[in-house]
Every structure is written in structure tokens, then in C-alpha cells.
Amino acid sequence: MEYGTIQDAVAETGLVVRGGFHPGAEDGVPGGAETVVLVGNAGPAMWDAFAAATGPGDRKDGPNPLDDWTRGVLAPVAGALGARALYPFEGPPYFPFQRWALRTGGVNVSPIGPLIDPEFGLWHAYRGALAFDQRLEVPDPGSHLSPCESCAEKPCLDTCPVGAFGPREDPEAPAPYDIPACVAHISSVDGEDCLGRGCLARRSCPVGRDYIYGVDQAHFHMRRFLKAQGG
Numbered sequence: 001m002e003y004g005t006i007q008d009a010v011a012e013t014g015l016v017v018r019g020g021f022h023p024g025a026e027d028g029v030p031g032g033a034e035t036v037v038l039v040g041n042a043g044p045a046m047w048d049a050f051a052a053a054t055g056p057g058d059r060k061d062g063p064n065p066l067d068d069w070t071r072g073v074l075a076p077v078a079g080a081l082g083a084r085a086l087y088p089f090e091g092p093p094y095f096p097f098q099r100w101a102l103r104t105g106g107v108n109v110s111p112i113g114p115l116i117d118p119e120f121g122l123w124h125a126y127r128g129a130l131a132f133d134q135r136l137e138v139p140d141p142g143s144h145l146s147p148c149e150s151c152a153e154k155p156c157l158d159t160c161p162v163g164a165f166g167p168r169e170d171p172e173a174p175a176p177y178d179i180p181a182c183v184a185h186i187s188s189v190d191g192e193d194c195l196g197r198g199c200l201a202r203r204s205c206p207v208g209r210d211y212i213y214g215v216d217q218a219h220f221h222m223r224r225f226l227k228a229q230g231g
């Protein structure tokens with residue numbers, strides 16, 4: 001099967017193919033697949049499709065509406081392509097999606113943890129993976145430097161109003177993330193901007209600014225995050 005066939009089938013859903021790799025035993029892919037193709041959101045298509053399917057505002061307030069929508073659109077695609085669908089939200093234990101994403105070669109670890117894409121910046125995420133028993137050709141994105149390498153200011157590290165990121169002891173590893181401090185802030189009146197429009201540290205990143213999530217999507221993700229943390 002051609003990689004382009006997979007891209008086309010996935011694109012019909014609003015999701016997008018985010019690279020592929022040939023896993024080894026150390027990658028922890030269940031069932032020992034030969035090829036894994038990652039699927040995610042990058043650009044506005046997923047949110048448009050999700051919002052059209054689920055309606056505006058509080059109609060999206062079920063327990064896991066985005067996860068349910070993802071299963072609903074991706075499982076039929078996997079079936080049609082003869083693949084197994086795996087999801088990042090099923091767990092714990094969770095499948096190591098960030099490790100898998102690093103294996104595609106298209107993204108790098110940012111100083112605050114989430115992976116950075118040279119085009120989409122921090123404004124992309126993973127929604128599933130398609131595991132194939134056959135070895136398929138997948139594109140090699142080639143070697144590229146992380147955009148963070150040439151970012152002298154690194155505003156992501158010092159923009160958080162409550163200093164939830166850092167300090168970094170190991171400059172190769174992401175800054176430690178103080179989840180309770182973040183949750184306390186976005187639960188408070190002072191944290192309305194983060195809660196309503198998305199994490200300020202993430203929004204300070206100069207890469208991929210054209211793809212910053214819109215207010216609806218940003219608020220949805222932040223509210224789900226807060227709820228999941230008991231806020």
C-alpha cells in the first residue's frame with residue numbers, strides 16, 4: 001500500500017498523517033507491527049470536523065468527546081486499510097506516543113516538553129496510530145535541527161506567570177513541569193487568560209504562530225486538562 005493512500009484516507013476525517021516508522025521490540029508496539037503511521041491534528045481541519053460533528057459549546061461536554069469522535073472516525077479508516085488503530089488516550093499504561101513521534105524524525109523535544117514541529121510549532125498533537133503487519137515505505141523527513149536550537153530567547157521557559165516550567169538542571173531534557181502550580185493558577189481568576197485562550201508559555205513560542213489553536217479549541221483543551229486534574 002502506498003503512503004499516499006493512507007494520507008488520503010486519514011485526511012477525509014479532518015485528521016492528518018504525521019509520519020511513520022518501522023518499530024523494533026524496544027518501541028513497545030503491541031502485536032509486533034512492521035510499520036506504524038502516526039495520526040494527529042495539525043492545522044484547523046480536525047477542530048472544524050469535530051465541531052461540525054458535535055455542535056457548538058456545551059454539546060461537547062460529555063466525558064471524553066474528542067476521544068470518542070477520534071475512535072469513531074479512525075476505526076473505520078483502520079478497518080478499510082487493514083491496520084489496527086492505537087490511541088494515545090487509552091491507559092494508563094499509555095502507549096509511548098512521544099517516543100513514537102520522535103522515531104518518525106519529523107519533530108523534536110521542546111524545552112517545555114511537548115514536541116515541536118518545524119512548521120506547526122507546538123500546535124499539533126497525536127490522536128492515534130495505525131499499526132500495519134506489512135512493511136510499508138514511509139517518508140524520511142531527513143535530518144533537521146530543532147527550531148529551538150536557534151531560538152536564543154526561549155520565551156517558553158520564562159513566560160508562565162507562576163513559573164511552572166523549570167529550572168532545567170539538564171539542558172538536554174525538558175524543564176520539570178509543576179503541574180499543581182499550573183492547575184492552581186488556571187483555577188484562579190488570575191489564570192483566566194491561560195484557561196480561556198491556552199497556555200501562555202506555549203503561546204509565547206515564535207514557531208508556528210499561524211497555527212495557534214483558536215479560542216474554542218484552546219478553551220476546550222484547557223478545560224479538559226483542568227477537569228482531568230480534578231479542578
Ligand code: B12
Nearest residue numbers: 088094095096097098099109113114115124125126221225
Ligand atoms: C499523562 C499525560 C499528561 C500528564 C503528564 C503527567 C506527567 N508529568 O507525566 C498531564 C495531564 C499533566 C499532561 C499535560 C499536558 N499534556 Co499530556 N499527555 C499525557 C499522555 C496521555 C501520556 C504520557 C505518558 O505517560 N506516556 C508514557 C511514556 C512511557 O511514553 P513516552 O512517549 O515514552 O514518554 C516519554 C516522552 O515524553 C519522553 N520524553 C519527553 N521529553 C523527552 C526528552 C528527551 C530528550 C527524551 C529522550 C525523551 C523525552 O519521556 C517520556 C518517558 O519515557 C500523553 C499521550 C501519550 N500516550 O503519550 C499526552 C501528551 C504527551 N500530552 C500532550 C499535551 C499537548 C499536553 C498538554 C500541553 C495539554 C494541554 N493542556 O494543552 C499538557 C502540558 C504538558 C507539558 N507541558 O509537558 C501531547 C503532546 C503533543 C506534542 N506536541 O508532543 C500528548 C502526546 C497527547 C497528544 N494527544 O498528543 N499530559
